[in-house]
Amino acid sequence: MFVVGSGGVHLVDELRSLGANFIDVEIKRFPDGEKYVRIAGSGERAIVLSSTFYPQDEKIIELLLLGDALRERGFEYLRLVVPYFAYSRQDRVTKEGEPISVRAIMRTLGLYYDELYVFDIHNPETLRYFPGKAVNLSPAKAIGNYFKEKLENGVILAPDHGALGRAKAVAEFLGLEYSHFEKRRVSPTEVKMYPVDVNVRGRDVLIVDDIISTGGTMIKAASLLKKLGAEKIYVSATHGVFSEGAIERISKAVEEIAVTNTIPTPVSKISIVPEIMKLEASHIV
Structure with missing residues (x-):
């Protein structure tokens, strides 16, 4: 079953047309700008889906909150599908004192998620930074x-x-x-x-x-x-x-x-949703 974050809302209608199942989630913002999430369903396994396009930082924080909420709710195994993975181009140090940003993001997400699936990440070698199973899907x-x-x-x-x-x-x-x-x-x-x-x-x-x-x-x-x-x-x-x-x-x-x-634009004419649906078929909940 899918838990869809803000960066995956544009894919929901097609997912539903292909028979996807969803766990209800509430996502809103506090008056001071902080994010609030709440998982309404229950289960043992879930697939969290959200691209991290602009505003990237907000969507990444949301994925961390969703992961924590699902663990708190008792979910035991979580797959994370991030069709567009922000910070993927910041994959090496070019000036002393810089972080390897993609490493920092992947390690942090790995605190909550067992598996990570991305589409055509800039440098597939960076998937080694994710502590669990990480797969680069081809479009x-x-x-x-x-x-x-x-x-x-x-x-x-x-x-x-x-x-x-x-x-x-x-x-x-x-x-x-x-x-x-x-x-x-x-x-x-x-x-x-x-x-x-x-x-x-x-x-x-x-x-x-x-x-x-x-x-x-x-x-x-x-x-x-x-x-x-x-x-x-x-x-x-x-x-x-x-x-x-x-x-x-x-x-x-x-x-x-x-x-x-992977990112909603006026020329996003090619769908990766069928590939995402294959993940649900192999992730029986």
Whole structure:
């Protein structure tokens, strides 16, 4: 059964349509701004579901309160599903004195939760910081299903070599060629991008990444692909962490932009709910 936090409310209708079961929870705010939660149901096992998009800190505190409330209510085993995991990009120390933020969050959540499930986390190696079982789920099939009718003679590209595995997973599901962009510095102030070992002329292209924020890389890549003779250019990502105006800027540069619904946005057209439902099926309550 699901306990849905504030960061999962946008998924409830689809979950319900697929037969999900829910435990009633009350979530509100005290006059001074502090969060209040109350678990109305009872049981032994539950799945807590909430993405941690903005305001991130508030949603993380809420997950801790839900975990404590469920333990207080007598629940013995808790799965936590966080489709978008905040602080995941702060995964290393770049200046002396910094924390590894993703480690701090995972260790704290591990005080209450036995298992953690995320979607396409920025660095899968960071899952080792969670003290229990931690699983990184792939949205490659969902992304592939959405675009399979749109890509004729298509090719899947990653914006850089680090994202190549993501492009590979989507491409293998669709039976298409895949590659990535390389960045080459040509002067102290100029960096050029180019696709590696693939001809895009006359072909439809899907660029796939884990997170889109400002959209600058996607816009630059789309401009280059047009110069190289690509036909329709599509952009997708798991998490649409869009800064102000990013959707409009990207939309002007490509045929279509579509991201998953780990975060609710106007272009969250690809659902990860079926993957979440599989977790309930394997977590008999």
